[in-house]
Amino acid sequence: MTTVTTANESATPQEHEHHGPEKGIKRWLYTTNHKDIGSLYLWFAFIMFLTGGAMAMVIRAELFQPGLQIVEPHFFNQMTTVHGLIMVFGAVMPAFTGLANWMIPMMIGAPDMALPRMNNLSFWILPFAFAILLASLFVEGGGPAFGWTFYAPLSTTYSGDSTALFVFSVHIMGISSIMGAINVIVTIWNMRAPGMTWMKMPLFVWTWFITAFLLIAVMPVLAGAVTMVLTDKFFGTSFFDAAGGGDPVMFQHIFWFFGHPEVYIMILPAFGIISTIVPTFSRKKLFGYASMVYATASIALLSFVVWAHHMFTTGMPVYAELFFMYCTMLISVPTGVKVFNWVATMWKGAISYEVPMMFSVAFIILFTFGGFSGLMLAITPVDFQYHDTYFVVAHFHYVLVTGAIFSLIAATYYWLPKWTGVMYDIGLAKAHFWCSLISVNVLFFPMHFVGLAGMPRRIPDYSVQFADWNQIISLGGFAFGLSQFIFLALLIKACRKQGEPVDAKVWDGAEGLEWEVESPAPYHTFTKPPKID
Amino acid sequence: MLKRDSNAQQKANNKIVARLALVVVCMFAFGFALVPLYDVFCDLTGLNGRSIQRADAGLTADDLTQVDNNRKVKLEFVSFSKAGHQWRFSALEPVVRVHPGEMQNVRFTIENTSSETAFVQAIPSVSPGQAGLYLHKTECFCFEQQKIEGKQKVEFVMRFYLDSALPKDISQMTLAYTLYAVDGNTTARVN
Amino acid sequence: MVKHYKFLAALALLLANSVKAASSGESPSTYNLTKGVTDISQQVYDLHMTIFYICVVIGIVVFGVMLYAMVFHRKSRGVKAANFHESLKVEVAWTIIPFIILIGMAIPATSTLLDMEDASEADLTIVVTGSQWKWHYRYLEHDVEFYSLLSTPVEQIQNKWIKGDDYLLEVDKPLVIPTDRKVRFLMTSDDVIHSWWVPDFAVKKDANPGFINEAWTKVNEPGIYRGQCAELCGKDHGFMPVVVTALEPAKFDAWLQKEIEAKKAAAAEEARLLAMNMSFDSLMKEGEKVYGAYCAACHQANGAGLPGVFPGLVGSAITTGDVKEHIDIVVNGKKGTAMQAFAKQLTLAQIAAVVTYERNAWGMNSGDSVQPKDIYQFINNSGE
Structure with missing residues (x-):
């Protein structure tokens, strides 16, 4: 979508001081370089992905058979809670921020992020947030055990004292995300190279731009919600306590006012990634670029008026239920437009199946599965049956694992050669793909069945009729968990630069400024802005 | 767009950062503003059956002359007292049938079986929620905190009428009170 | 040939059985939503x-x-x-x-x-109250109310015994409702949010503390219908099933009458117990039973509790201190904690037994023995 006429930067004298990275740990602690910070975010996210994954393994091991075998119910609840928090705030969101850091400046022809020092800070407070959260598991009484949604009064009157640690760590995560989002917006707004007009921006940049606004709009609301939980629990307020005129249902309204846009925060950048990869390997321009931008914006806007579809069983007036049902159904229109656009991009292309494309195709199909179950969940009268069952668990894992996570993996396979300068081990990558693809479906598909058959979520033990499926689900879970070690091995190999060196333009069909700079991308790129037609 | 002059760039960046920071602060405040907004919303829609917790000042004789003699609505009164207290809270007429528009009295008793003085607040909830919008209380012990001396049994009267505009499809509704302890000197946040 | 016949007959029987099971709804689908009975x-x-x-x-x-x-x-x-x-x-x-x-x-x-959405008049209203981790049912216009607790033995949960067909979906006293009549449920909660769910009725409604919610059903077929709590409500969220028995109206009326009479009889029994002393052994025996059903979920079967979450009872200030304070906490609960008031859930004899048990079990052997009349006296003259 953008063509670069000159990207020759070494011909002119440098305006900025040009130096390589510092040596040792200081490089990472003090870095303000968008590429270093991007790498930090990505590695941090991957470590959190494995940590949250380990908790999922505990959950699946306990659920392998009916009866209590491995963990106590109280610890089981801590596992489901912290698994959710880590995956959402520790894995998916930082990974997208990492990609934004690495790619947005290179995609818009900027030398760095607009606010490099804030960038450093927004990353380095994250490890503290998660250290606090994980440490809370070891205090007396255990960590948060009220689900990642921390519904009051379970998280207030009836929670342990470690709730204070939970609130504190969520605050830090929130501040980090907000700073990251501000940085993205300012960078995109102010730092685009001359000629990089709004409607020339790569879709990944567009989706992140919209995501950043969502983050700024809703992360403060989450901060407000946890603050109210804190004061209700420790300082005698009664926001969520009927005794003092409060209302526990109000908590859910405030939480989901944050929570639903949050869902799109985790999927919009994924749309951007898929919209970048599919055209590359179809060797054809993205179909309907403008409608993609509008679809993304309308999904973001609609996300503010559908929150109560998470709460149909709380007892709402029927016209409120109808309103939220209709709005929710409406979201499938722009989402459908995106899927149709991707298919139309592939139509009459010259498709080849490199690993990023394999993950992207899997994304399109499996994310659409998640979209279908989402549409079913939107139908209020039927949602009364689905609500809080494994059907919901299946739905959001299809959109978050085979959606968000698969897009992140696809992005990694797409840009990793650009980052390291070498082609990764394609054999391992394909093994990773097939193992993940098969196991993830063995893991999540049967969850639809047990959910429909009536198995509630967040239970450590279940009645015998669900035993067969749960065994299969657990086996799929273990296989999916193990498959990620293939990915780890591949990443370590690639970072040690083991592999064939690659050209600047790694993929023959790729377009965009990031492919104009050499591979590996130099420590400083576009210190002199490129010229764009 | 990228500016060549780094000072100008800095200024332009700062301007946007300041605006975005303002948005962040406003959204944080909005999170808290949702609390009173929610109450307003509940009062308007009957969401969650939070029947309006105050006497109806604008009661006119007109409201009462419009008694709808063609139908009767079954009204149930349910009383809960928060576990952990030595109170006996009961509705003396758990079920009444009323014509919309007709003024009605029902009695509740609160008995404090402990020897200590109790300060209590009754929190109402109506189901179906929309029906709460048509339940007008002119006198109720739930409007304020009640002080019940130890070993005392107090009878309260609640005076109410149903708006004759109550939708025809509602022929049964429930008013529930949950009794909570309050410490005598603070007033509960009342809608 | 004979062998073949036998095989075919067995197959036909199996098929007939499975068809029967499917049509009577006895074996619920393991992969799809139930059609239910309403x-x-x-x-x-x-x-x-x-x-x-x-x-x-x-x-x-x-x-x-x-x-x-x-x-x-x-x-x-x-x-x-x-x-x-x-x-x-x-x-x-x-x-x-x-x-x-x-x-x-x-x-x-x-x-x-x-x-x-149907706010027309129902034939029967039942108040459903959730609490950690059991359901309480109250027939609004009839003087009948009771708790409904998980009845699966703890040995099955701990894999010591073979699990039954209704593992985790069985209760000591199911809710009983009539068929072919509109039954209205009013949900509320004593502590955290619970959600009352019976898939066969397509009824799932949250029970919010301090507020009421309603749902209704009209069951077409008599039978036993099972569901579970559908909102995370703490440690034993997975262990608070809902079981509803639907009876034909005539049978239901008879059942209700019997319940009302049983309540009167229980009151008489209570009065009898007040007049006499229960033996230490029978108190301990009853106490162990009550403890297992009501207390062990939090305080654990060995009385050790869960540090930081649920206090231990062995050698604690409550179980070794003043008997009155011990009775007080069992009868009235402790505000702001998961410790509930058991005054309404347990009979005087049960409270007396469990207090006795907690003071003498796990090697504490205080020798204290608490009688039903002590509890009666406490409840009616407390603070004096």
């Missing part, structure tokens, strides 16, 4: 299948086109990429067509939802 649940099931089939059709069309492109528009087949990248007509079409499909879905969804 008109509403049938409607919900039909709606679910309709939406599902629409999704399948859309999926086949979209993925069909995609698979075609994936196979036939491959570079390795030597195709050259086409150059189109927008088409207003197509884009408008695939915005409007889904919209029309959505309207098609919204119509039956709306009508089902409106059918579920």
Whole structure:
């Protein structure tokens, strides 16, 4: 979508001081370089992905058979809670921020992020947030055990004292995300190279731009919600306590006012990634670029008026239920437009199946599965049956694992050669793909069945009729968990630069400024802005 | 767009950062503003059956002359007292049938079986929620905190009428009170 | 030949059995929603299948086109990429067509939802109160109320015994409702949010502390229907099932009458117990039973509790201190904690027994023995 006429930067004298990275740990602690910070975010996210994954393994091991075998119910609840928090705030969101850091400046022809020092800070407070959260598991009484949604009064009157640690760590995560989002917006707004007009921006940049606004709009609301939980629990307020005129249902309204846009925060950048990869390997321009931008914006806007579809069983007036049902159904229109656009991009292309494309195709199909179950969940009268069952668990894992996570993996396979300068081990990558693809479906598909058959979520033990499926689900879970070690091995190999060196333009069909700079991308790129037609 | 002059760039960046920071602060405040907004919303829609917790000042004789003699609505009164207290809270007429528009009295008793003085607040909830919008209380012990001396049994009267505009499809509704302890000197946040 | 006949007969029997089981709803589907036993649940099931089939059709069309492109528009087949990248007509079409499909879905969804909203007068109102981790049922216009607790033995949960067919879906005293009558449920909670769910009725409604919610059902077939709490409510969220027995109206009326009489008889028994002393052994025996059913979930069977969450009882200030304070905490609970007031849940004899048990079990052997009349006296003269 953008063509670069000159990207020759070494011909002119440098305006900025040009130096390589510092040596040792200081490089990472003090870095303000968008590429270093991007790498930090990505590695941090991957470590959190494995940590949250380990908790999922505990959950699946306990659920392998009916009866209590491995963990106590109280610890089981801590596992489901912290698994959710880590995956959402520790894995998916930082990974997208990492990609934004690495790619947005290179995609818009900027030398760095607009606010490099804030960038450093927004990353380095994250490890503290998660250290606090994980440490809370070891205090007396255990960590948060009220689900990642921390519904009051379970998280207030009836929670342990470690709730204070939970609130504190969520605050830090929130501040980090907000700073990251501000940085993205300012960078995109102010730092685009001359000629990089709004409607020339790569879709990944567009989706992140919209995501950043969502983050700024809703992360403060989450901060407000946890603050109210804190004061209700420790300082005698009664926001969520009927005794003092409060209302526990109000908590859910405030939480989901944050929570639903949050869902799109985790999927919009994924749309951007898929919209970048599919055209590359179809060797054809993205179909309907403008409608993609509008679809993304309308999904973001609609996300503010559908929150109560998470709460149909709380007892709402029927016209409120109808309103939220209709709005929710409406979201499938722009989402459908995106899927149709991707298919139309592939139509009459010259498709080849490199690993990023394999993950992207899997994304399109499996994310659409998640979209279908989402549409079913939107139908209020039927949602009364689905609500809080494994059907919901299946739905959001299809959109978050085979959606968000698969897009992140696809992005990694797409840009990793650009980052390291070498082609990764394609054999391992394909093994990773097939193992993940098969196991993830063995893991999540049967969850639809047990959910429909009536198995509630967040239970450590279940009645015998669900035993067969749960065994299969657990086996799929273990296989999916193990498959990620293939990915780890591949990443370590690639970072040690083991592999064939690659050209600047790694993929023959790729377009965009990031492919104009050499591979590996130099420590400083576009210190002199490129010229764009 | 990228500016060549780094000072100008800095200024332009700062301007946007300041605006975005303002948005962040406003959204944080909005999170808290949702609390009173929610109450307003509940009062308007009957969401969650939070029947309006105050006497109806604008009661006119007109409201009462419009008694709808063609139908009767079954009204149930349910009383809960928060576990952990030595109170006996009961509705003396758990079920009444009323014509919309007709003024009605029902009695509740609160008995404090402990020897200590109790300060209590009754929190109402109506189901179906929309029906709460048509339940007008002119006198109720739930409007304020009640002080019940130890070993005392107090009878309260609640005076109410149903708006004759109550939708025809509602022929049964429930008013529930949950009794909570309050410490005598603070007033509960009342809608 | 004979062998064959036997085999065929066995097969036919098996088939007949499975058909019978399927039609009587005895063996619930392990992969799909139940059709349930009410008109509403049938409607919900039909709606679910309709939406599902629409999704399948859309999926086949979209993925069909995609698979075609994936196979036939491959570079390795030597195709050259086409150059189109927008088409207003197509884009408008695939915005409007889904919209029309959505309207098609919204119509039956709306009508089902409106059918579920029904504030007409019910024949019976039952107040359902959730608490950690049990349900309490109160028949509003009848003097009947009781708790309904999980009855699966702890040995089955700990894998010491073989699990029964209704593992985790069985209670000591199920809710009983009549068939063919409109039954209205009013949900509320004593502590955290719970959610009362019976899949066969397509009823799931949150029980919010301090507020009431309502739902209704009209069951067409007598039977036993099982569900579970559907909102995370703490440690034993997975262990608070809902069991409802639907009886024909005449049988239901008889049951209700019997319950009312049983309540009177229990009151008489209570009065008798007040006049006499229970032996230490019978107190301990009863106490162990009550402890297992009501206390062990938090304080654990060995009385050690869960550090930081639920206090231990062995050698604690309560179980070794003043008997009155011990009775007080059992009768009235402790404000702001998960410790409930058991005054309404347990009989005087049960409270006396469990207090005695907690003071003498786990090697504490205080020798204290608390009688039902002590509890009676405490409740009616407390603070004096």
